[in-house]
Amino acid sequence: MSHSVSKVSKARFIVLGAAGALLAAIAAIAVVVYSGLYNVAADIPHTKPVFWLIETMRERSVAVRATDLAVPGDLDNADRIVSGAGQYADMCAGCHLAPGMKRTEMSRGLYPRAPELRRGSDLSPAEEFWVVKHGIKATGMPAWGVTHSDEMLWDVVAFLRKLPELSPEQYQALVKEAPTHDEIMQDQPKQKMEADDGHGGHAH
Ligand code: HEC
Known part of the structure; x- marks a missing residue:
């Protein structure tokens, strides 16, 4: 029984990890957008x-x-x-x-x-x-x-x-x-x- 329990907790770990990574990515994008970090000026080329x-x-x-x-x-x-x-x-x-x-x-x-x-x-x-x-x-x-x-x-x-x-x-x-x-x-x-x-x- 303990075998299948560890399988379940492993799957849960992966799902939580993926959700965490996604949240971190969204937060990073939000920081870049709201901080005004990216320069939209037409006299500076895009990165x-x-x-x-x-x-x-x-x-x-x-x-x-x-x-x-x-x-x-x-x-x-x-x-x-x-x-x-x-x-x-x-x-x-x-x-x-x-x-x-x-x-x-x-x-x-x-x-x-x-x-x-x-x-x-x-x-x-x-x-x-x-x-x-x-x-x-x-x-x-x-x-x-x-x-x-x-x-x-x-x-x-x-x-x-x-x-x-x-x-x-x-x-x-x-x-x-x-x-x-x-x-x-x-x-x-x-x-x-x-x-x-x-x-x-x-x-x-
Ligand atoms: C106010 C400026 C402006 C005017 C007026 C204008 N264009 Fe453009 N056009 C651009 C810009 C800037 C691009 C480049 C867009 C890009 O690189 O994404 C472009 C891109 C294009 C492209 C694509 C070229 C390629 O190789 O990808 C064509 C074709 C084109 N224009 C034709 C025309 C035609 C025909 C007219 C007149 C009917 C016209 N344009 C008027 C600014 C203008």
Whole structure:
């Protein structure tokens, strides 16, 4: 009998030990959070483990959500690329820069850095679309799908595929050819613009 009693107390010891370790871990996290130990300043890089954690989480999060997206077959269509160029110049270049463009104050201060998209990207078109539509939390990368239709954002992706090949002159020529931002936004589905209550008063 004493044999099974010692088995029970051993199991109890393990369970209590695990619960104790868990409590200690939660307490340690609480101390780090509440003491203000971690520096959230954008001019000090993350520690290596935190950087790894966030980067891996972002890559996996985007990859998993982009797998089932249907990519249009006409991303090399010239009209798409022109429309995307106009949108890029208005909505993206301030952070991601463009051929022939100097770094902006905003691009210099962002952390994480906004990658210079003219240098190309490891992302697939579906992943680029997902990021552009939904944005990335706590990075400055906005969710453009709140105000823009999927079709328009595929135009942006079409342009991103072309961007690494463009000289400053070719880039400028495409932007000049594109409709202005106001013209583009007139074509947006009504509910996208109406859902936007922060726009107070100016006409679209
Ligand atoms: C206010 C600044 C800002 C603007 C404007 C902005 N972005 Fe971003 N974007 C970022 C930042 C910062 C990141 C990096 C996020 C990260 O590393 O987690 C990013 C990431 C991305 C990525 C992912 C790149 C990669 O390789 O992981 C893509 C694609 C992208 N942006 C496209 C766009 C497009 C297209 C637009 C315009 C429609 C745009 N962004 C506008 C700041 C911006």
